[in-house]
Amino acid sequence: MPAIDLIKAAAAALTAKKTGPTLYDLCDPLLRGRGPGDAHLRTFYKTAVANVALRPLLGRAGLPTLADPDRFAALQGAIRSARDDDRPDWAAIGREIAPLIDAVPQQHPRRPRLAAVAPMPSTAEIDRVLRGCASHLLGAFGRNKGFLPAWAAFNLVGDPDFHGRDLVTALTGLQARTYKNATLVFNLARAFILPNAPIAGLLNPPWTGFAEPMWEPVQIRHRSAYYDAFFAEALMDYVGTGLAAADEAAQARSAVAAMVDFCLRTSRETVKHPVDGTPFDVVTALVPPPHARMSGFFWRLKSDLGFGTYVPDCDTTACALSAATQFGSLDPMLDQPFLDFYAGYQVRPGSNRPPPSVDINTPLDFQGGIVTWIESAGGDRPFGNDLDPTLNLDVLEAAFRNHARWGIVETEQRRDVVRGIVAFHDRLIGSGLFADPRAHIYYLPELYAAYFGRCHAAFRALPADVRATVDPDDRFARMRETVLAYVLDDLAAHEMNPFDAALALLAMAKLGAEPARFAPALDVLVRSFGEGGRHGPYRAYEWNKMKTPTRILVGGPEVTSAFVLSALCHARTSLRGDRA
Numbered sequence: 214m215p216a217i218d219l220i221k222a223a224a225a226a227l228t229a230k231k232t233g234p235t236l237y238d239l240c241d242p243l244l245r246g247r248g249p250g251d252a253h254l255r256t257f258y259k260t261a262v263a264n265v266a267l268r269p270l271l272g273r274a275g276l277p278t279l280a281d282p283d284r285f286a287a288l289q290g291a292i293r294s295a296r297d298d299d300r301p302d303w304a305a306i307g308r309e310i311a312p313l314i315d316a317v318p319q320q321h322p323r324r325p326r327l328a329a330v331a332p333m334p335s336t337a338e339i340d341r342v343l344r345g346c347a348s349h350l351l352g353a354f355g356r357n358k359g360f361l362p363a364w365a366a367f368n369l370v371g372d373p374d375f376h377g378r379d380l381v382t383a384l385t386g387l388q389a390r391t392y393k394n395a396t397l398v399f400n401l402a403r404a405f406i407l408p409n410a411p412i413a414g415l416l417n418p419p420w421t422g423f424a425e426p427m428w429e430p431v432q433i434r435h436r437s438a439y440y441d442a443f444f445a446e447a448l449m450d451y452v453g454t455g456l457a458a459a460d461e462a463a464q465a466r467s468a469v470a471a472m473v474d475f476c477l478r479t480s481r482e483t484v485k486h487p488v489d490g491t492p493f494d495v496v497t498a499l500v501p502p503p504h505a506r507m508s509g510f511f512w513r514l515k516s517d518l519g520f521g522t523y524v525p526d527c528d529t530t531a532c533a534l535s536a537a538t539q540f541g542s543l544d545p546m547l548d549q550p551f552l553d554f555y556a557g558y559q560v561r562p563g564s565n566r567p568p569p570s571v572d573i574n575t576p577l578d579f580q581g582g583i584v585t586w587i588e589s590a591g592g593d594r595p596f597g598n599d600l601d602p603t604l605n606l607d608v609l610e611a612a613f614r615n616h617a618r619w620g621i622v623e624t625e626q627r628r629d630v631v632r633g634i635v636a637f638h639d640r641l642i643g644s645g646l647f648a649d650p651r652a653h654i655y656y657l658p659e660l661y662a663a664y665f666g667r668c669h670a671a672f673r674a675l676p677a678d679v680r681a682t683v684d685p686d687d688r689f690a691r692m693r694e695t696v697l698a699y700v701l702d703d704l705a706a707h708e709m710n711p712f713d714a715a716l717a718l719l720a721m722a723k724l725g726a727e728p729a730r731f732a733p734a735l736d737v738l739v740r741s742f743g744e745g746g747r748h749g750p751y752r753a754y755e756w757n758k759m760k761t762p763t764r765i766l767v768g769g770p771e772v773t774s775a776f777v778l779s780a781l782c783h784a785r786t787s788l789r790g791d792r793a
Contacts, residue, residue: 228273229273229274229409229411229412230273231272231273231274231275232275232276232277232409233275233276233277233278233279233280234275234276234279234280234285235271235272235273235274235275235276235405236262236271236274236401236402236405237263237268237271237272238275238279239279239285239288239289239292239401240258240263240292240401241263242289243289243292243293243296244258244259244263244292244296245258245259245263249296249297250293250296250297251295251296251297251390251394253390253391253394254295254296254394254397254398255296257391257394257395257398258398261395261398261399261402262369262398262399262401262402270412270415270416271402271405271406271412273409273412274405274406274408274409274412275405275409276313276404276405276408278313278316287309288309288310290309291305291306291309291310292306292397292401294306295393295394295397303381303384303385303393304381304384304385306384306397307377307380307381307383307384307385308381310377310380310397310400310401310404311376311377311378311380311381312377313377313401313404314371314375314376314377314380314400314403314404314407315376315377316404316407316408317407317408319370319371319372319373319407320373321373321423321650322419322420322421322422322423324422324423324707324708324709325707325708326706326707326708327706327707327708327733330732331732331733331735331736331737332732332736333729333731333732333735333736334732334735334736334739336785336788338739339735339739339781339784339785339788340456340785341742342738342739342742342750342777342781343451343454343456343777343778343781343782343785344456345742345750346750346751346774346775346777346778346781347448347451347456347457347461347465347778348461349749349750349770349771349774350444350447350448350468350771350774350775350778351448351461351464351465351468353749353771354464354468355464359471360436360441360471360472360475361440361441361444361468361472361771361775362434362435362436362440362769362771363434363435363436363437363440363756363767363768363769363771363772364427364432364433364434364435364753364767364768364769365432365433365435365765365766365767366427366428366432366433366765366766367763367764367765368416368417368425368763368764368765368766369399369402369403369406369416369417369763370403370406370407370413370416370417370764371399371400371403371407371760371763371764372758372760372763372764373650374573374650374651374760375573375760375761375764379573379760380396380400382571382572382573383396383571383573383761384396384397385570386569386570386571386572386597387570387571387596387597387761388570388596388597389596392596392761392762395761395762395763396761396762396763398762399762399763400762400763403763420710421708421710422708422709422710422712422713423657423659423704423709423710423713424657424659424710424712424713424716424754424755424756425754425755425766426710426752426753426754426755427752427753427754427755427766427768427769432753435499436475436504437480437498437499437529438475438476438479438480438496438497438498438500438529438532438533439498439528439529439532439533440772441472441473441475441476441533441536442472442473442476442529442532442533442535442536442537443532443536443772443775444468444472444771444775445468445469445472445473445476445536445539445540446535446536446539446779447775447776447778447779448465448468448469448778449465449469449536449539449540450778450779450782450783451465451778451782452465452466453782454782454785454786469536469540470540472536473533473536473537473540473542475504476496476533476536476537477496477533477537477542477544477546477547478544479500479504480496480497480500480504480529480533481494481495481496481497481546482494482495482496482497482525482589482590483495483590484525484587484588484589484590485588485590486553486554486557487557487558487588488556488557489557491553491554493549493551493554494546494549495525495530495554495587496525496529496530496533496534497524497525497526497529497589498524498525498526498529524586524587524588524589524596525586525587525589526585526586526587526604527555527558527583527584527585527586527587527604527608528585528601528603528604528607528608528655530551530587531604531607531608531610531611532607532611534546534547534551534611534615535607535610535611535614538611538614538615539614547615547618548618550619550620550627551611551612551615551619552612552619552620552621552626552627552630552631553626553627555583555608555612555630556626556627556630558583558584558587559581559582559583559584559630559633559634560579560580560581560582560583560584560600561580561581561629561633562580567598569584569597569598569599569600570597570598570599571596571597571598571599571761572599572600573599573654573760573761574599574600574601574651574652574653574654576646577600577602577641577646577652578637578640578641579600579637580633580636580637581632581633581634581635581636581637582600582602582605582633582634582637583600583604583605583608583634584598584599584600585598585599585600585601585604585654586598586599599654600654601653601654601655601656602637602638602641602647602652602653602656602661603653603655603656603660603661603664604655605634605637605638606638606661606664606665606667606668607664607668608634609631609634609635609638609668609671609672610664610667610668610671612631613668613671613672613674613675613683614671616675616676616679621679621683622679622682622683628682628683631683632683632684635683635684635688635689636688638665638688638692639688639691639692642665642691642692642695642696643691643692643695645695647661647662647696647699648699648703654760655757655758655759656757656758657755658699658704659700659704659713659716659717659720660716660756660757662696662699662700662704662716662717662720663716663717663719663720663723663776665692665693665696665720665724666696666719666720666721666722666723666724667719667723669689669692669693669723669724670723672684672689693724693725696720696724697720697721697724697725697726700717700720700721700724700726701721701726701730704716704717704720705717705721705730705733705734706733709733709734709737710737710741710754711737711738711741711744711751711752711754711773711777712751712754712755712756712768712773712776713737714733714734714735714737714738714741714780715734715738715773715776715777715779715780716776716780717733717734718731718734718735718738718780718781718783718784719776719779719780719783719784721734721784722780722783722784722786722787723783725787728784728787728788728790731784731787731788734780735784738777738780738781745770745773748770749770749771749773749774750770750773750774750777751770751773751774751777752770752773753768753769753770753772753773754768754772754773755767755768756768756769756772756776
């Protein structure tokens with residue numbers, strides 16, 4: 214937001230007329246300071262929403278409906294129950310707050326269609342942007358003393374797809390009381406923010422394109438094996454183009470080696486197979502300091518906000534294994550039969566794997582899908598469990614890259630696991646739900662499309678007999694046609710910001726679109742190069758997100774550069790073949 218607009222928005226928010234009881238009128242008597250009941254709920258309230266930065270704003274955000282004393286008392290009763298009861302009725306608590314959330318429906322940006330045919334940038338322009346992004350990543354790796362950061366930012370207006378009924382689902386399905394507390398308080402705050410347009414506009418200003426920009430000033434820098442695997446793949450793409458000078462290529466390979474080592478060694482954790490107890494080494498999402506590269510203040514804040522324990526997850530494990538495989542790692546961890554492990558986390562008839570408890574992306578048919586979170590060796594699973602479509606693409610992609618090592622078609626069980634995941638995606642794509650943001654837990658549909666392209670490329674690289682065994686009904690061909698149509702006719706046919714354009718371009722290049730169709734996305738990337746100012750070639754945008762306890766975005770200028778870099782590397786290969 215331009216500075217003058219920010220000043221105007223802040224002035225409007227700070228002078229907004231108070232139209233009813235506020236969040237603080239409701240909660241201060243119950244949660245402020247010391248007192249009875251759950252201490253974490255009090256701590257969370259003070260830290261997250263009753264702090265000195267938000268009080269001037271939310272102190273103006275009144276709700277006229279709470280002028281009704283019975284309604285006010287009922288809501289206070291729900292909060293008191295969450296505070297005092299040993300076993301709160303979370304469904305009843307959620308039902309008290311749900312109508313407040315649904316009273317102000319949200320929606321994703323409505324993007325206008327592109328008005329004119331975009332020009333195709335020259336090869337020199339494409340290479341200039343590509344090299345600029347590579348230089349940004351290598352420079353950032355050095356400045357950060359051996360890692361590339363991602364950033365997390367809290368958005369108090371919540372996720373547009375998270376409705377009142379989803380709050381009830383989350384409060385009953387999440388398995389840690391601290392996380393329930395966080396979800397409760399954040400959604401209470403959301404209910405007061407959304408109806409107050411000046412305050413909502415300041416906290417969540419409008420933007421261009423689909424993926425949301427990440428606003429300053431408060432962002433939490435951190436490191437995860439998931440991010441390292443992604444950055445490593447982007448730098449491998451760059452080395453593969455042959456554009457890197459000898460010293461750049463050496464820097465890139467050294468950085469990739471360090472990130473793969475972080476994935477497979479620093480972030481490794483031994484767990485037990487959930488069915489037969491066989492030990493497996495997997496990859497945890499966030500390792501403790503100093504490896505997380507998070508300040509002590511934010512690490513403590515993370516615990517206060519309900520993220521006290523992190524456990525391994527199926528997505529981070531799959532991406533780490535894929536990056537290591539592409540780099541040619543010979544770590545023995547890669548030789549484990551991971552399809553046997555993933556079978557224990559697959560939703561299928563007759564299994565003892567419970568369905569996702571946080572199923573806020575219904576009406577998906579979860580059969581065949583792999584859930585997100587892996588129980589730690591100590592049995593921790595603090596978030597409950599959910600099932601994300603893009604995660605399941607990552608599991609397939611890693612399996613395809615390791616098809617011989619993992620023997621993915623050698624036993625009936627492994628064939629069934631792979632075919633079950635393929636069938637899950639076939640139903641999702643065939644129904645059209647893949648293009649609905651509500652179907653996704655951690656990503657947007659445009660990222661699913663790009664990652665489908667990545668998975669499809671790995672599938673096409675399989676030996677013909679393995680392809681035929683994995684996909685005897687030729688489902689991948691049908692899925693490719695549908696996803697590519699979405700990218701060409703929807704994603705790339707409407708207004709895009711650079712992050713949208715990178716994902717569209719990556720999907721088109723991986724799915725074999727006509728290179729002439731690359732022009733709109735390439736034009737955006739070339740025209741927007743430099744928008745990031747001192748932070749890098751591009752701004753930070755929403756890469757992945759969480760919908761609970763509130764909308765938490767993860768991304769960063771380095772993330773945008775990495776996606777642009779990969780997209781341009783693969784598009785350049787297609788364009789060179791087309792022009793030849």
